[in-house]
Amino acid sequence: MLILGLTKTTLLDYPEHVATTLFTGGCNFRCPYCHNRALILQDSTMQPLSEDEVFSFLLRRQHVLSGVCITGGEPTLHPDLPDLIQRIRALGYLVKLDTNGTNPQMLRTLLQDGLIDYCAMDIKNAPEKYAMTVGSHGNGEALLDLSAVEESVQTLLCQHKIPYEFRTTVVEELHSAADFLAIARWIAGAHAYYLQSFVDSTGVLTPGFHAPSAESMQSYADLCRPYIPNTNIRG
Ligand code: SF4
Numbered sequence: 001m002l003i004l005g006l007t008k009t010t011l012l013d014y015p016e017h018v019a020t021t022l023f024t025g026g027c028n029f030r031c032p033y034c035h036n037r038a039l040i041l042q043d044s045t046m047q048p049l050s051e052d053e054v055f056s057f058l059l060r061r062q063h064v065l066s067g068v069c070i071t072g073g074e075p076t077l078h079p080d081l082p083d084l085i086q087r088i089r090a091l092g093y094l095v096k097l098d099t100n101g102t103n104p105q106m107l108r109t110l111l112q113d114g115l116i117d118y119c120a121m122d123i124k125n126a127p128e129k130y131a132m133t134v135g136s137h138g139n140g141e142a143l144l145d146l147s148a149v150e151e152s153v154q155t156l157l158c159q160h161k162i163p164y165e166f167r168t169t170v171v172e173e174l175h176s177a178a179d180f181l182a183i184a185r186w187i188a189g190a191h192a193y194y195l196q197s198f199v200d201s202t203g204v205l206t207p208g209f210h211a212p213s214a215e216s217m218q219s220y221a222d223l224c225r226p227y228i229p230n231t232n233i234r235g
Pocket residue numbers: 027028029030031033034035036040072073074100
């Protein structure tokens with residue numbers, strides 16, 4: 001399992017839990033506004049952590065932390081993710097998974113085997129703008145097959161085992177009111193939906209994007225609430 005980073009303590013990554021966050025390397029998307037450039041490109045500056053290092057840390061912090069958030073990159077790209085989670089759970093930790101939803105088979109396995117306690121899935125944009133938002137377009141033609149993402153959306157909507165959220169990083173140049181209406185209709189009835197504003201940083205894959213205004217964020221959330229009452233702005 002390629003673990004390229006660890007945040008020792010976070011109050012933000014796992015709702016209502018003091019957690020640690022593990023960052024897996026690599027991603028199958030190239031969202032131009034992604035702030036994890038080094039992580040997704042597996043930059044040589046990133047030093048992999050051994051599982052021994054990770055687990056000796058988790059053992060030491062057992063009485064301080066209650067959860068582990070596994071994020072990326074895209075964690076479900078790693079076939080040994082279930083094994084890693086089993087070892088984490090054996091220490092008594094709750095596990096939250098962050099995913100872009102492109103591996104519905106892995107998501108189903110994790111749910112069926114009771115390996116995750118919370119899931120946060122990205123909804124990058126309205127279906128017709130998905131390809132451009134995840135960096136999978138060329139010559140004006142969408143190159144992304146959205147069926148896997150669709151399948152993950154349905155998997156989460158139809159299960160009642162664990163709490164989950166959908167979330168969108170909102171970028172001024174990529175999202176409009178019409179997009180949020182399309183997203184809200186797509187994931188209508190979801191347990192929770194979070195809009196989080198893009199934050200610029202030096203690690204952004206393609207510089208030049210901007211955060212939307214607070215008024216735009218509010219109006220987008222208002223558009224979604226008739227479809228997902230538990231729509232919130234995060235951050
Ligand atoms: S934003 Fe998430 S899904 Fe997109 S490239 Fe970055 S890690 Fe991958």
